[in-house]
Amino acid sequence: DSGVTQTPKHLITATGQRVTLRCSPRSGDLSVYWYQQSLDQGLQFLIQYYNGEERAKGNILERFSAQQFPDLHSELNLSSLELGDSALYFCASSVGAQAPYEQYFGPGTRLTVT
Amino acid sequence: AQSVTQLDSHVSVSEGTPVLLRCNYSSSYSPSLFWYVQHPNKGLQLLLKYTSAATLVKGINGFEAEFKKSETSFHLTKPSAHMSDAAEYFCVVGDNYGQNFVFGPGTRLSVLP
Numbered sequence: 001d002s003g004v005t006q007t008p009k010h011l012i013t014a015t016g017q018r019v020t021l022r023c024s025p026r027s028g029d030l031s032v033y034w035y036q037q038s039l040d041q042g043l044q045f046l047i048q049y050y051n052g053e054e055r056a057k058g059n060i061l062e063r064f065s066a067q068q069f070p071d072l073h074s075e076l077n078l079s080s081l082e083l084g085d086s087a088l089y090f091c092a093s094s095v096g097a098q099a100p101y102e103q104y105f106g107p108g109t110r111l112t113v114t
Numbered sequence: 115a116q117s118v119t120q121l122d123s124h125v126s127v128s129e130g131t132p133v134l135l136r137c138n139y140s141s142s143y144s145p146s147l148f149w150y151v152q153h154p155n156k157g158l159q160l161l162l163k164y165t166s167a168a169t170l171v172k173g174i175n176g177f178e179a180e181f182k183k184s185e186t187s188f189h190l191t192k193p194s195a196h197m198s199d200a201a202e203y204f205c206v207v208g209d210n211y212g213q214n215f216v217f218g219p220g221t222r223l224s225v226l227p
Contacts, residue, residue, distance in 0.1 A: 043217050090157060098208065100146040100165035105157040
């Protein structure tokens with residue numbers, strides 16, 4: 001158990017809908033990362049927050065957004081969902097904002113868009 | 115800019131034989147390097163990390179990796195494979211000067227009985 005929690009574990013929704021994924025980092029970690037993992041694209045970095053501020057952006061679509069709240073939990077919002085958004089979404093946390101601080105991963109949220 | 119190459123997309127070994135998973139990296143600065151393991155339908159778990167201390171790094175479950183600057187490599191090894199080692203392994207490079215983590219494409223390890 002990494003100490004990072006993600007809810008829900010599974011999510012099934014229809015195209016065009018909007019969903020929110022939630023992540024609670026390990027106690028003491030200030031940085032939260034979001035990743036998308038799909039069979040064809042592999043593990044893709046989406047976005048990073050550090051102590052409430054956006055720090056880095058990866059391959060995140062405009063339909064997706066995220067935020068980190070004062071209690072350091074984070075939410076990833078996915079809107080106008082498409083079939084291709086079906087994937088595993090991982091959250092990770094770390095103490096610092098960059099290497100050498102390692103990231104600890106949550107168990108993931110499996111999103112299925114039908 | 116950083117990049118990671120994992121030279122084998124799939125490695126198959128017999129139980130009890132050595133494991134070698136290869137990783138080469140490119141980084142403009144002193145890198146931090148990590149290996150993560152992902153079992154089916156699970157999150158990624160940190161196996162070990164290198165952060166400019168000892169070049170031979172020992173991790174969990176009997177894995178170790180050696181940082182070779184001259185070869186820009188960080189190969190993962192284990193003397194004797196166990197069935198429970200079957201998983202996907204990711205090599206990751208982190209730049210200590212503020213660049214983000216870059217994940218390799220992963221190597222799937224199969225362990226045959």
